[in-house]
Amino acid sequence: MFQTRLLRTGAARVGAAIVLLFLLVGILAPWLAPSDPLQIHMEHKLSLPSLEYPLGTDHLGRCVLSRLIFGIRTSLYYSLMVLTAVFSISVPIGLLAGYAGGKVDHVIMRIIDILLAFPSLILSLAITAMLGPGMENLMIAFVAVWWTGYARVIRGMVLQIKESDYIMAARAAGTSHLQIVFRHILLNTARPILVLASLEVGTIILSIVGLSFLGLGAQPPTPEWGIMLNDSRPYIQTAPRLLLFPGLTIMLVVLGFNLLGEGLKPSNHGLAEARKEEEVSP
Amino acid sequence: MLRADGIKPTYEAIEATRQALGLDGPVYMQYVHWLSRLFRLDLGISYSSGRPVFTELMSRFPATAVLTTGSLLVALGVALPLGIGSALYPGSWLDRLGRGCALLSVSMPGYWLSLILIYYGGVKLKLLPVTGMEGPSSLVLPSIALGFGLAGIYIRLIRTSLLDILGKLYIKAARAKGLAGWAVIAKHALRNAWLPSMTLLGIHMSALLGGSVVVETIFSWPGLGKYAVDAIFAKDYIVIQGYVLLMALVVVLVNLAVDMLHMLLDPRIRLR
Numbered sequence: 101m102f103q104t105r106l107l108r109t110g111a112a113r114v115g116a117a118i119v120l121l122f123l124l125v126g127i128l129a130p131w132l133a134p135s136d137p138l139q140i141h142m143e144h145k146l147s148l149p150s151l152e153y154p155l156g157t158d159h160l161g162r163c164v165l166s167r168l169i170f171g172i173r174t175s176l177y178y179s180l181m182v183l184t185a186v187f188s189i190s191v192p193i194g195l196l197a198g199y200a201g202g203k204v205d206h207v208i209m210r211i212i213d214i215l216l217a218f219p220s221l222i223l224s225l226a227i228t229a230m231l232g233p234g235m236e237n238l239m240i241a242f243v244a245v246w247w248t249g250y251a252r253v254i255r256g257m258v259l260q261i262k263e264s265d266y267i268m269a270a271r272a273a274g275t276s277h278l279q280i281v282f283r284h285i286l287l288n289t290a291r292p293i294l295v296l297a298s299l300e301v302g303t304i305i306l307s308i309v310g311l312s313f314l315g316l317g318a319q320p321p322t323p324e325w326g327i328m329l330n331d332s333r334p335y336i337q338t339a340p341r342l343l344l345f346p347g348l349t350i351m352l353v354v355l356g357f358n359l360l361g362e363g364l365k366p367s368n369h370g371l372a373e374a375r376k377e378e379e380v381s382p
Numbered sequence: 383m384l385r386a387d388g389i390k391p392t393y394e395a396i397e398a399t400r401q402a403l404g405l406d407g408p409v410y411m412q413y414v415h416w417l418s419r420l421f422r423l424d425l426g427i428s429y430s431s432g433r434p435v436f437t438e439l440m441s442r443f444p445a446t447a448v449l450t451t452g453s454l455l456v457a458l459g460v461a462l463p464l465g466i467g468s469a470l471y472p473g474s475w476l477d478r479l480g481r482g483c484a485l486l487s488v489s490m491p492g493y494w495l496s497l498i499l500i501y502y503g504g505v506k507l508k509l510l511p512v513t514g515m516e517g518p519s520s521l522v523l524p525s526i527a528l529g530f531g532l533a534g535i536y537i538r539l540i541r542t543s544l545l546d547i548l549g550k551l552y553i554k555a556a557r558a559k560g561l562a563g564w565a566v567i568a569k570h571a572l573r574n575a576w577l578p579s580m581t582l583l584g585i586h587m588s589a590l591l592g593g594s595v596v597v598e599t600i601f602s603w604p605g606l607g608k609y610a611v612d613a614i615f616a617k618d619y620i621v622i623q624g625y626v627l628l629m630a631l632v633v634v635l636v637n638l639a640v641d642m643l644h645m646l647l648d649p650r651i652r653l654r
Binding site: 221222225229302313314326329333336337340343346350351355359362 | 486489492497596599615617622
């Protein structure tokens with residue numbers, strides 16, 4: 101009932117199906133993967149797709165399909181963890197700044213302005229370089245840089261809701277501040293936050309895989325989509341299929357999240373979308 | 383933290399370097415020195431390459447600027463016809479094409495698109511050079527790789543802002559006056575619908591002028607992004623400092639240019 105209301109459009113249902121499929125396959129990876137993603141078979145290297153290796157093998161004879169399936173556990177799950185961390189920092193801070201207002205708001209917003217003044221990719225690269233390459237450090241760098249934009253957007257939403265009549269009515273009825281924030285404001289921001297989050301997972305996945313592609317994130321031999329792409333670069337002439345499969349996988353999962361996010365938006369026309377577009381873009 | 387290869391430096395070496403870099407003076411004197419050198423366009427010498435940072439930055443800036451122009455042209459070249467078309471004929475095949483393109487653009491990993499372009503443009507058909515900067519033809523592939531990823535946002539933004547404006551009363555008034563259809567679109571609607579996209583264009587331009595790490599790495603493009611990232615890895619603080627300063631300057635100048643363009647296009651802002 102709740103879901104049918106949320107997923108009104110066909111595109112949103114397709115998106116949800118893709119996302120769900122990826123999450124499930126990731127969970128069931130040990131049972132679904134045809135072979136061990138780390139097992140090297142030099143005698144089978146760069147072999148064509150066959151019954152034993154449905155998508156063929158890479159330059160070390162590892163099963164491409166198994167590596168893609170186990171890659172969900174790194175690429176997708178880590179991105180979702182980054183997303184959770186980003187929102188569990190930015191939502192409380194945005195709520196606090198927006199609802200408290202005054203000096204609290206001022207101090208928080210100035211800190212955010214300072215952090216936003218740096219180019220975000222360069223800042224997260226600098227933090228990664230300081231901490232050293234690796235998936236955990238990359239995640240820390242991402243969260244440290246990315247919470248700021250969302251805190252600002254959420255503060256903006258809170259400021260708008262705070263002025264509405266029903267909040268005034270709640271105040272007049274003697275509702276405590278805490279109850280107003282959690283029951284009235286947080287619940288009313290839940291949907292825009294959900295839309296923002298599902299549109300954002302795509303960007304986070306693309307960035308995390310991209311930095312792993314550059315060698316800053318997960319380290320070989322971890323099955324990870326960015327590493328798979330980078331490993332396959334020397335074989336662009338002899339075995340281009342090695343570049344095709346990881347790329348398609350990344351695109352499919354990002355497409356799934358984007359379709360889901362688009363479908364969750366209240367309306368696909370008019371000013372509301374334009375406003376949201378402007379808010380999301382910086 | 384700053385050692386190369388984990389070799390511990392001697393005490394004398396540290397002192398000598400501190401004196402050479404002027405780090406033995408008080409902080410405010412260091413700042414004055416840095417400022418006075420800045421006015422002489424001296425940003426210091428890179429630790430790792432031993433070359434002056436200013437000349438290095440200046441030699442790499444043109445490559446990044448050219449790539450920025452190229453990719454923004456690609457982005458707008460895709461987005462303008464699709465965005466305008468889908469706003470004028472909502473629900474048509476053009477609208478659906480625009481929607482599909484926008485979705486593809488935001489979902490396509492830039493590094494993968496780069497590799498596909500290298501495969502088809504360079505390896506398979508051997509049409510275009512795939513690495514380095516050897517003339518106008520080598521600009522094509524990296525520009526598409528960077529520009530296509532941006533096109534989606536502009537398609538959506540142009541579509542929504544144009545749709546919004548087309549519903550306004552002054553458009554109806556212009557039509558009622560008997561203005562030709564194209565004149566209404568070109569003179570009244572587009573001029574207003576263009577403003578939000580221009581703000582975004584400014585943001586993208588300053589981001590792109592910082593250099594794209596991924597595309598520059600894949601295409602061996604001699605730009606700023608690769609230089610900055612190499613400096614970050616080498617912990618070459620002099621270079622990072624110079625790069626951040628240049629970026630700050632770029633952001634300020636681009637924002638100024640966007641504000642001035644806004645004033646040029648929108649008389650209401652001029653009057654304020």
